[in-house]
Amino acid sequence: MADKRTIKTKHLEEKSFTAALADIIKNNMRQYTMIIALLLIWSIFTLLTKGVFIRPRNLSNLFLQMCTIGLLTGGMLLVMVSGNIDLSVGSVCGTLGAIVAYLMTRAGLHPIIAILITIGCGTLVGCWQGFWVAYRGVPAFIVTLASQIAFRGLTLLVTNGATIGEFDPGFKIIGQGYIPRLFFKDAPLHDLTMLLTLIAMVAFVFIEVRRRRKRIAKGFAVLPKSMQLIKLILILAAIGGVGTVLGSYMGAPYAILILLAVVGVFWVITTRTPFGRHVYAIGGNREAARLSGINVKKEMMKIFIIAGTVSAVASIVFTARINAATTSAGMLFESDTIAACIIGGTSTSGGVGSVFGAIIGALVMASLDNGMSLMNLPIMIQYMVKGLILLVAVWIDIANRTKK
Amino acid sequence: MNYMSEFMLEMRNIRKEFPGVVALDNVDFAVLPGEIHALVGENGAGKSTLMKILSGVYPKSSYEGHILINGETKQFQSIKDSEKAGIAVIYQELALIKYMNVSENIFLGNELAKNGLIDWDETHLRASEVLDEVGLKINPSTTVINLGIGTQQMIEIAKAIAKKAQILVLDEPTSALTETEIGNLLELLRSFKSKGMTCIFISHKLKEVFAVADRITVLVDGKTAGTFKTEDLSESRLISLMVGRELTQRFPPKHNTPGEIALEVSNWTVLDPEIPDKIALDNISFVSRKGEILGISGLMGAGRTELILSIMGTWGRRVSGDVRLFGSPVSVRSPSDVISAGISYLTEDRKGSGLVLIKDVKENMALASLKKRTSGGLIDCDSELIAVEDMVEALRIKTPSLEQLVQNLSGGNQQKVAIGKWLLTEPKVLILDEPTRGIDVGAKYEIYVIMNRLAAEGMSIIMISSELPEILGMSDRILVLSDGRLAGELTREQATQEKVMTLATGGK
Numbered sequence: 077m078a079d080k081r082t083i084k085t086k087h088l089e090e091k092s093f094t095a096a097l098a099d100i101i102k103n104n105m106r107q108y109t110m111i112i113a114l115l116l117i118w119s120i121f122t123l124l125t126k127g128v129f130i131r132p133r134n135l136s137n138l139f140l141q142m143c144t145i146g147l148l149t150g151g152m153l154l155v156m157v158s159g160n161i162d163l164s165v166g167s168v169c170g171t172l173g174a175i176v177a178y179l180m181t182r183a184g185l186h187p188i189i190a191i192l193i194t195i196g197c198g199t200l201v202g203c204w205q206g207f208w209v210a211y212r213g214v215p216a217f218i219v220t221l222a223s224q225i226a227f228r229g230l231t232l233l234v235t236n237g238a239t240i241g242e243f244d245p246g247f248k249i250i251g252q253g254y255i256p257r258l259f260f261k262d263a264p265l266h267d268l269t270m271l272l273t274l275i276a277m278v279a280f281v282f283i284e285v286r287r288r289r290k291r292i293a294k295g296f297a298v299l300p301k302s303m304q305l306i307k308l309i310l311i312l313a314a315i316g317g318v319g320t321v322l323g324s325y326m327g328a329p330y331a332i333l334i335l336l337a338v339v340g341v342f343w344v345i346t347t348r349t350p351f352g353r354h355v356y357a358i359g360g361n362r363e364a365a366r367l368s369g370i371n372v373k374k375e376m377m378k379i380f381i382i383a384g385t386v387s388a389v390a391s392i393v394f395t396a397r398i399n400a401a402t403t404s405a406g407m408l409f410e411s412d413t414i415a416a417c418i419i420g421g422t423s424t425s426g427g428v429g430s431v432f433g434a435i436i437g438a439l440v441m442a443s444l445d446n447g448m449s450l451m452n453l454p455i456m457i458q459y460m461v462k463g464l465i466l467l468v469a470v471w472i473d474i475a476n477r478t479k480k
Numbered sequence: 481m482n483y484m485s486e487f488m489l490e491m492r493n494i495r496k497e498f499p500g501v502v503a504l505d506n507v508d509f510a511v512l513p514g515e516i517h518a519l520v521g522e523n524g525a526g527k528s529t530l531m532k533i534l535s536g537v538y539p540k541s542s543y544e545g546h547i548l549i550n551g552e553t554k555q556f557q558s559i560k561d562s563e564k565a566g567i568a569v570i571y572q573e574l575a576l577i578k579y580m581n582v583s584e585n586i587f588l589g590n591e592l593a594k595n596g597l598i599d600w601d602e603t604h605l606r607a608s609e610v611l612d613e614v615g616l617k618i619n620p621s622t623t624v625i626n627l628g629i630g631t632q633q634m635i636e637i638a639k640a641i642a643k644k645a646q647i648l649v650l651d652e653p654t655s656a657l658t659e660t661e662i663g664n665l666l667e668l669l670r671s672f673k674s675k676g677m678t679c680i681f682i683s684h685k686l687k688e689v690f691a692v693a694d695r696i697t698v699l700v701d702g703k704t705a706g707t708f709k710t711e712d713l714s715e716s717r718l719i720s721l722m723v724g725r726e727l728t729q730r731f732p733p734k735h736n737t738p739g740e741i742a743l744e745v746s747n748w749t750v751l752d753p754e755i756p757d758k759i760a761l762d763n764i765s766f767v768s769r770k771g772e773i774l775g776i777s778g779l780m781g782a783g784r785t786e787l788i789l790s791i792m793g794t795w796g797r798r799v800s801g802d803v804r805l806f807g808s809p810v811s812v813r814s815p816s817d818v819i820s821a822g823i824s825y826l827t828e829d830r831k832g833s834g835l836v837l838i839k840d841v842k843e844n845m846a847l848a849s850l851k852k853r854t855s856g857g858l859i860d861c862d863s864e865l866i867a868v869e870d871m872v873e874a875l876r877i878k879t880p881s882l883e884q885l886v887q888n889l890s891g892g893n894q895q896k897v898a899i900g901k902w903l904l905t906e907p908k909v910l911i912l913d914e915p916t917r918g919i920d921v922g923a924k925y926e927i928y929v930i931m932n933r934l935a936a937e938g939m940s941i942i943m944i945s946s947e948l949p950e951i952l953g954m955s956d957r958i959l960v961l962s963d964g965r966l967a968g969e970l971t972r973e974q975a976t977q978e979k980v981m982t983l984a985t986g987g988k
Binding site for chain 2: 103290291296344348353354357363365366367371427428
């Protein structure tokens with residue numbers, strides 16, 4: 077390591093395959109353990125349900141079930157990485173679901189207009205909470221706890237205590253519908269889904285290759301060729317696998333496409349924007365962030381506005397799937413969302429977390445729900461299992477930190 | 481181990497090491513019963529470390545040497561042990577619980593309980609008694625937050641008396657007090673002396689030391705320079721003892737020539753944010769020049785860091801004053817205003833407020849200059865990487881990769897990462913607060929070289945430092961602050977350790 081430019085490209089390329097592999101595994105331990113844990117959970121449920129769990133029909137359902145929580149994890153991730161917490165997502169989702177339902181049925185608005193208004197309402201909720209947290213200094217824990225209670229009341233007000241239900245098919249499709257088939261109506265695989273999967277795979281290869289070329293041209297470190305190939309194959313297998321599972325049942329649901337789009341946006345926000353970096357810095361060391369010229373208050377405000385807006389999207393998908401707005405809609409969403417983030421490696425003390433991890437976490441939570449229901453476990457056992465898993469996930473986070 | 485000793489307290493051959501530094505090197509310290517014994521020395525001379533050993537904050541196993549009280553060897557594992565031996569330490573930062581009342585505070589940790597329940601009548605009665613002893617006429621059920629700093633200081637002393645302290649240690653007790661309060665406190669110490677209490681008094685303010693102390697022990701760089709009777713010393717003799725070291729530390733040669741005025745601060749007056757009506761910075765005016773290293777010296781609590789923080793817009797309430805950069809006024813409402821104007825500030829506490837330790841080298845270094853590398857709302861990761869990599873090379877930061885978490889780097893390399901962060905903002909004025917604190921000699925030298933290079937390239941550098949040799953070795957010009965005021969300005973040629981220390985301790 078005597079070379080002063082140890083960071084340089086060549087250094088990594090000269091490494092043997094096994095040394096590079098060891099490096100990669102060491103640096104991404106957290107992510108790999110999460111994926112392994114997910115696969116382990118899936119194997120256990122597959123065994124316990126005699127293979128029912130792993131069938132395309134069930135997995136398709138599982139992906140659909142995770143959409144609401146998956147969407148919510150995006151906003152929660154930002155809030156938690158900044159060192160705060162949002163206890164209000166469940167209640168807020170309930171209220172926003174009731175609003176969209178009210179606008180369509182009682183006010184008779186077109187679904188698209190109702191959706192736009194609801195998303196606007198979500199943004200407003202974010203402004204409200206962000207104002208109190210950022211500019212009035214009330215701890216997020218309290219602000220969102222207050223919202224949790226207050227929005228439960230607002231839901232009752234909007235729904236008038238009754239279920240609002242049966243929506244326009246054009247709205248229902250957001251939560252329940254699948255994208256249409258193109259030409260082959262009777263093929264064993266859904267043609268449009270497979271086409272989209274293929275496009276995604278080709279696009280991924282294209283982007284990866286281009287990025288690699290660009291980095292080499294600029295003299296940056298890149299993975300050894302063999303390693304890059306393995307990475308490419310594994311990710312392509314994952315994309316293809318999910319696509320094939322969806323394609324061999326009813327095709328890709330619209331909700332999944334929405335989730336993928338939102339996840340994509342959050343991935344860009346967290347990794348490529350100054351705002352995203354600021355969020356991590358604020359959670360990692362608020363004082364250092366402030367003295368680095370970051371307007372902490374403004375960024376906190378933005379975090380809550382984004383979280384509120386994404387809550388609206390989640391509430392729309394959820395309401396459409398249930399095809400009704402109930403007074404109890406959204407109950408316990410906050411605990412599932414927080415658990416998903418934490419299982420996905422988000423630190424409870426801020427500064428650490430990733431969109432990828434949070435989505436895997438949401439998948440773990442949904443898998444637990446789905447698997448235990450398939451096994452016909454009583455609901456009380458399901459709650460206890462989920463509670464314990466949350467506890468253990470936080471303990472692992474804390475044990476990891478104290479070890480350092 | 482008992483033997484007759486004339487001393488109430490003896491600390492013998494105390495040696496304490498922190499990773500990489502010897503904080504105390506065979507220090508001897510002996511206090512006679514019933515005297516007021518002043519402990520003086522520069523910042524970092526080891527006074528507070530010595531008192532932390534005495535109070536058991538550093539347990540027996542963490543240092544070498546012996547503590548004897550009335551000739552009897554004592555081993556303190558914790559503060560509780562030293563309290564049992566009759567030692568009470570009152571720290572600079574008051575340790576009162578602000579939302580508890582006076583009697584609750586006085587008996588905190590020594591609650592007067594019967595059968596596991598607190599006897600409140602007895603508590604209030606005893607509290608009034610000790611308040612009487614320190615001459616405070618307040619209701620013991622007053623909540624502490626409603627009391628002034630001076631009164632709180634007295635309550636700390638009352639707390640020590642309630643613990644039946646034999647030896648009272650006061651660490652910089654007057655730094656937050658007004659003139660009247662200081663007078664009262666010194667008067668109280670004299671009255672304690674007349675009752676036979678022993679007192680150790682740590683202060684930077686030599687006037688106070690000469691006013692109350694019977695004897696004075698001087699620490700220099702972790703060694704005892706001697707113990708003297710107050711009447712045998714003059715102020716100038718004491719100052720030369722305090723700085724009595726040979727300048728052995730090496731500094732790189734300088735080739736910079738100061739040019740036009742870069743930063744101009746005028747009539748800068750700021751109120752303390754926590755102590756109402758206390759003027760923390762009193763009508764300070766100074767300039768820094770292009771291509772110059774301006775040193776700011778002063779003792780702990782003189783207001784050096786506060787001066788810079790207030791210029792960055794994050795500390796205190798400004799009463800008057802303005803900041804100009806190359807003639808044009810700078811708005812000082814928030815750090816981001818000041819940074820984008822071209823003034824960057826390296827904080828004195830790199831772990832607490834300088835770096836995000838759980839993030840990697842790249843993210844830390846890019847943090848303050850993300851705006852420069854953003855187009856269309858997205859960070860240009862490639863140009864970011866190139867900029868950071870070049871800076872890592874230019875500052876010779878030793879890190880296995882740019883993805884290394886900053887917490888895994890050595891102190892010197894962490895400091896370079898922090899400096900690199902500010903250099904990436906391309907500042908016109910770079911303010912460095914204790915740039916070499918807690919890093920090893922080699923890394924210090926490298927940072928000096930970097931500073932000289934930046935100055936030679938035309939940057940205006942302001943360096944705050946508690947280390948006199950550093951101030952003298954690096955600065956082209958030196959400002960000395962004392963008690964929130966600009967006590968004086970010295971050129972490189974004029975400056976000596978004695979002159980700086982005389983100004984810093986409030987002398988002429």
